[in-house]
Amino acid sequence: xxxxxxxxxxxxxxxxxxxxxxxxxxxxxxxxxxxxxxxxxxxxxxxxxxxxxxxxxxxxxxxxxxxxxxxxxxxxxxxxxxxxxxxxxxxxxxxxxx
Amino acid sequence: xxxxxxxxxxxxxxxxxxxxxxxxxxxxxxxxxxxxxxxxxxxxxxxxxxxxxxxxxxxxxxxxxxxxxxxxxxxxxxxxxxxxxxxxxxxxxxxxxx
Amino acid sequence: xxxxxxxxxxxxxxxxxxxxxxxxxxxxxxxxxxxxxxxxxxxxxxxxxxxxxxxxxxxxxxxxxxxxxxxxxxxxxxxxxxxxxxxxxxxxxxxxxx
Amino acid sequence: xxxxxxxxxxxxxxxxxxxxxxxxxxxxxxxxxxxxxxxxxxxxxxxxxxxxxxxxxxxxxxxxxxxxxxxxxxxxxxxxxxxxxxxxxxxxxxxxxx
Amino acid sequence: xxxxxxxxxxxxxxxxxxxxxxxxxxxxxxxxxxxxxxxxxxxxxxxxxxxxxxxxxxxxxxxxxxxxxxxxxxxxxxxxxxxxxxxxxxxxxxxxxx
Numbered sequence: 180x181x182x183x184x185x186x187x188x189x190x191x192x193x194x195x196x197x198x199x200x201x202x203x204x205x206x207x208x209x210x211x212x213x214x215x216x217x218x219x220x221x222x223x224x225x226x227x228x229x230x231x232x233x234x235x236x237x238x239x240x241x242x243x244x245x246x247x248x249x250x251x252x253x254x255x256x257x258x259x260x261x262x263x264x265x266x267x268x269x270x271x272x273x274x275x276x277x
Numbered sequence: 278x279x280x281x282x283x284x285x286x287x288x289x290x291x292x293x294x295x296x297x298x299x300x301x302x303x304x305x306x307x308x309x310x311x312x313x314x315x316x317x318x319x320x321x322x323x324x325x326x327x328x329x330x331x332x333x334x335x336x337x338x339x340x341x342x343x344x345x346x347x348x349x350x351x352x353x354x355x356x357x358x359x360x361x362x363x364x365x366x367x368x369x370x371x372x373x374x375x
Numbered sequence: 376x377x378x379x380x381x382x383x384x385x386x387x388x389x390x391x392x393x394x395x396x397x398x399x400x401x402x403x404x405x406x407x408x409x410x411x412x413x414x415x416x417x418x419x420x421x422x423x424x425x426x427x428x429x430x431x432x433x434x435x436x437x438x439x440x441x442x443x444x445x446x447x448x449x450x451x452x453x454x455x456x457x458x459x460x461x462x463x464x465x466x467x468x469x470x471x472x473x
Numbered sequence: 474x475x476x477x478x479x480x481x482x483x484x485x486x487x488x489x490x491x492x493x494x495x496x497x498x499x500x501x502x503x504x505x506x507x508x509x510x511x512x513x514x515x516x517x518x519x520x521x522x523x524x525x526x527x528x529x530x531x532x533x534x535x536x537x538x539x540x541x542x543x544x545x546x547x548x549x550x551x552x553x554x555x556x557x558x559x560x561x562x563x564x565x566x567x568x569x570x571x
Numbered sequence: 572x573x574x575x576x577x578x579x580x581x582x583x584x585x586x587x588x589x590x591x592x593x594x595x596x597x598x599x600x601x602x603x604x605x606x607x608x609x610x611x612x613x614x615x616x617x618x619x620x621x622x623x624x625x626x627x628x629x630x631x632x633x634x635x636x637x638x639x640x641x642x643x644x645x646x647x648x649x650x651x652x653x654x655x656x657x658x659x660x661x662x663x664x665x666x667x668x669x
Binding site: 382383384385386387388389390391392393394399401416417418419420428436437438440441448449450451452453 | 572573574600602603608611619620621629631632633634635636638639640650652653654655656657658659660661662665
């Protein structure tokens with residue numbers, strides 16, 4: 180799972196029928212200290228947990244993106260599956276949700 | 278999903294039978310402000326939504342590319358599944374379809 | 376799908392049984408103008424369309440490589456599924472098969 | 474499988490239901506001599522073997538991450554499937570678990 | 572399929588049950604002339620063909636790694652499926668097994 184921040188959102192009217200009703204968010208990978216990784220490309224992920232802009236989330240990519248309750252059989256390759264409360268690296272807390 | 282622009286198209290006569298009748302477009306990743314990413318390689322994706330050259334689209338890759346109505350069981354690893362109306366990053370609209 | 380050129384071939388006697396009889400070609404990614412991308416690593420793909428050395432082809436990777444008539448259930452992760460006739464980018468033909 | 478070191482852990486309350494009860498660890502790729510690869514991004518993986526911080530592990534990514542006893546049908550794309558006892562490269566032992 | 576050389580091996584006692592009895596080898600990508608690619612990270616792959624250290628092999632990654640007789644349903648994402656006899660690029664033999 181990628182550690183990413185929700186940085187925006189996307190709107191699309193003409194799309195695969197199975198995507199109807201799904202919220203599409205723009206996410207970008209961050210370090211474990213929540214700094215944006217400028218060397219990473221933002222991608223679009225389906226939100227399955229009610230994430231909001233600015234929140235740190237876990238994003239799964241590939242076929243597993245279809246294994247949430249909202250995305251079964253849906254043509255998506257990236258899904259937000261968790262909102263991060265806290266991260267700890269090397270015994271130190273590097274991120275805690277405000 | 279990748280954020281990409283349709284930059285061209287491809288023609289192939291000799292191909293896997295299941296590809297017959299599918300439109301093959303060349304897409305290249307763009308920034309959320311619709312600038313081509315020169316560090317990204319153009320790829321060929323099956324168009325499932327009637328996208329036209331110059332349009333911003335979402336491209337799914339991997340096994341999920343087979344999960345549209347047009348591509349079930351078809352040997353494709355990239356499908357265009359949406360035409361982008363608008364993108365918003367950090368509270369600002371960075372792209373709107375003309 | 377990757378845009379690639381067939382640059383060579385491979386021979387293997389000791390291999391997974393299901394690979395028996397499949398032609399293994401070495402392909403390398405090219406630009407839409409058919410220039411080899413030196414920053415890309417050649418990979419080995421199963422030929423499912425009778426491609427020959429020097430030809431431009433489309434290569435699918437991942438699970439979809441198993442979805443051709445020749446590769447169903449076979450342990451392969453890259454298959455050549457089309458021979459390219461022509462490519463067009465930005466309204467200009469950038470490649471046409473000789 | 475990636476060779477990685479467990480460098481931390483993650484806590485999430487709001488998440489896909491099927492992730493409930495799974496331990497989420499932060500792992501980073503290392504060389505075969507157990508040096509962190511600074512050019513690699515830490516990812517979050519489900520622990521299926523009781524790995525602890527500092528241990529060297531093997532991480533599988535993609536659909537196979539769902540093929541452990543703990544993760545069947547779960548939306549995860551990275552699972553820790555083994556704790557490394559030792560690695561040998563070129564006839565020399567490059568790592569042995571303390 | 573990646574062109575790789577077997578450079579070492581790995582031992583693990585604590586692992587997913589389905590991995591029991593499988594040989595885990597360390598492989599690193601090589602050029603078609605069998606030079607190690609220093610820009611590529613060694614990965615761990617399951618040996619399904621009796622490969623030995625120093626041999627050139629083909630490695631499949633992703634879900635297809637589970638499609639050999641030895642790895643069906645096993646949580647692995649990289650399998651060695653062939654030992655390379657010879658490679659030919661541009662009409663010249665670039666590698667032949669000793």
